[in-house]
Amino acid sequence: MTQQSYAILGSGAVGGLYGAMLARAGHDVHFLLRSDYEHVRDHGWRIESHWGDFDLAQVNAHGSVDTMPACDVTLVGLKTVNNDSLPSLLSKPTGAGGVALVLQNGLGVEKDVAQMIGPERVFGGCCFLCSNKVGPGHIRHIDYGRIVFGPYQNSPATLAKAEQICAEMTAAGIEVQTSDDLNMVRWRKLMWNIPFNGLSVALDASTDKLIGNESSVDLIRDIITEVHRAAGACGASIDSTWIEKTIDHTRTMKPYDSSMRLDYLAGRPMELQRILKTPIDTASAAGVAMPKVQMLYQMLVFMEAVRRTGGA
Numbered sequence: 001m002t003q004q005s006y007a008i009l010g011s012g013a014v015g016g017l018y019g020a021m022l023a024r025a026g027h028d029v030h031f032l033l034r035s036d037y038e039h040v041r042d043h044g045w046r047i048e049s050h051w052g053d054f055d056l057a058q059v060n061a062h063g064s065v066d067t068m069p070a071c072d073v074t075l076v077g078l079k080t081v082n083n084d085s086l087p088s089l090l091s092k093p094t095g096a097g098g099v100a101l102v103l104q105n106g107l108g109v110e111k112d113v114a115q116m117i118g119p120e121r122v123f124g125g126c127c128f129l130c131s132n133k134v135g136p137g138h139i140r141h142i143d144y145g146r147i148v149f150g151p152y153q154n155s156p157a158t159l160a161k162a163e164q165i166c167a168e169m170t171a172a173g174i175e176v177q178t179s180d181d182l183n184m185v186r187w188r189k190l191m192w193n194i195p196f197n198g199l200s201v202a203l204d205a206s207t208d209k210l211i212g213n214e215s216s217v218d219l220i221r222d223i224i225t226e227v228h229r230a231a232g233a234c235g236a237s238i239d240s241t242w243i244e245k246t247i248d249h250t251r252t253m254k255p256y257d258s259s260m261r262l263d264y265l266a267g268r269p270m271e272l273q274r275i276l277k278t279p280i281d282t283a284s285a286a287g288v289a290m291p292k293v294q295m296l297y298q299m300l301v302f303m304e305a306v307r308r309t310g311g312a
Contacts, residue, residue: 004073004165005071005073006022006028006030006075007029007032007069007071007073007074007093008032009065009074009089010082011033011040012077013131013133013259014103014131017049017131018075018169021174025171029060030062031059031061033061037062037063038063040061041059041063044058047141048141049141051145065092068092069092070092070093073099074093075103076090077103077104079259080105090117099122100117100122101149101165102122102123103126104274105189107186107282109274110122110124113152114152122151124150124186125147126148126189128192130253130254130256146175146176147177148176149162149185150178150179151182166178183235183236187236188236191242191243191246192249194224194275195220196210196220196250196258197259198297200257200258200260201258201303202296202299202300204261206261207253207255210250211247219292220247222292224246225243226290226292228243230282233287264307270300276296276297279293
């Protein structure tokens with residue numbers, strides 16, 4: 001079977017890593033870049049990974065979507081705060097009927113893309129990894145790395161397409177698995193994202209500091225329990241053992257700064273809407289309140305407003 005071509009929208013710690021691995025495996029991969037476009041065009045990618053370090057000298061780098069070709073699969077790795085740009089970005093790489101694999105954090109992100117290109121062409125996934133872009137064209141992947149993804153709309157054709165993408169990613173050295181329950185995958189990731197992303201900013205702490213303090217662990221457990229309860233009300237069947245598993249996995253994780261904390265420290269907008277507000281609203285519509293998650297969200301909104309106005 002002919003290898004599929006890939007477009008990467010959002011060539012950061014997620015898209016850059018997985019796209020570089022696919023390119024190393026021989027796929028035709030096209031990267032949309034912004035600030036480090038010229039560097040990657042001229043010098044390629046430098047990947048430090050616990051799966052194995054490598055350099056990728058020859059890269060199809062694009063400073064504008066206008067120069068990108070139509071591809072079979074488009075990986076959407078943009079931060080959700082930039083989703084207003086998706087209509088203009090998706091039209092070129094998906095123009096020949098290609099599919100989109102949305103690898104963004106939060107809830108409801110596939111719906112935005114489905115409205116643009118059709119639900120039968122949309123897949124969604126969560127990335128369970130610790131990876132940061134540490135310099136122009138330089139990604140440091142320190143732990144984990146698994147993708148769990150599936151169709152936005154299940155059918156024999158979309159499930160078969162998911163298996164094809166999975167097989168290619170696996171052959172490229174990426175840890176990946178498919179699921180026919182995308183809602184469950186999203187809520188299970190939120191059981192980590194909401195407490196650890198949110199508290200890392202509110203408490204100004206990396207994962208090892210959060211997990212190393214008894215009081216913060218009690219708060220983390222309470223928040224995860226709220227998210228787990230909301231997930232069940234929203235149709236996501238997740239075994240209750242995942243509450244403690246989520247904490248235990250973080251205990252064994254290498255010390256890590258969450259993406260939300262890095263965004264906050266760098267003065268960038270945080271992904272508060274999709275990671276916290278949408279789950280809160282979705283759970284509320286299902287009759288379940290998440291008071292501690294709601295308080296965390298309100299704290300982060302306040303912190304972002306103070307930073308934006310300089311405390312004025």
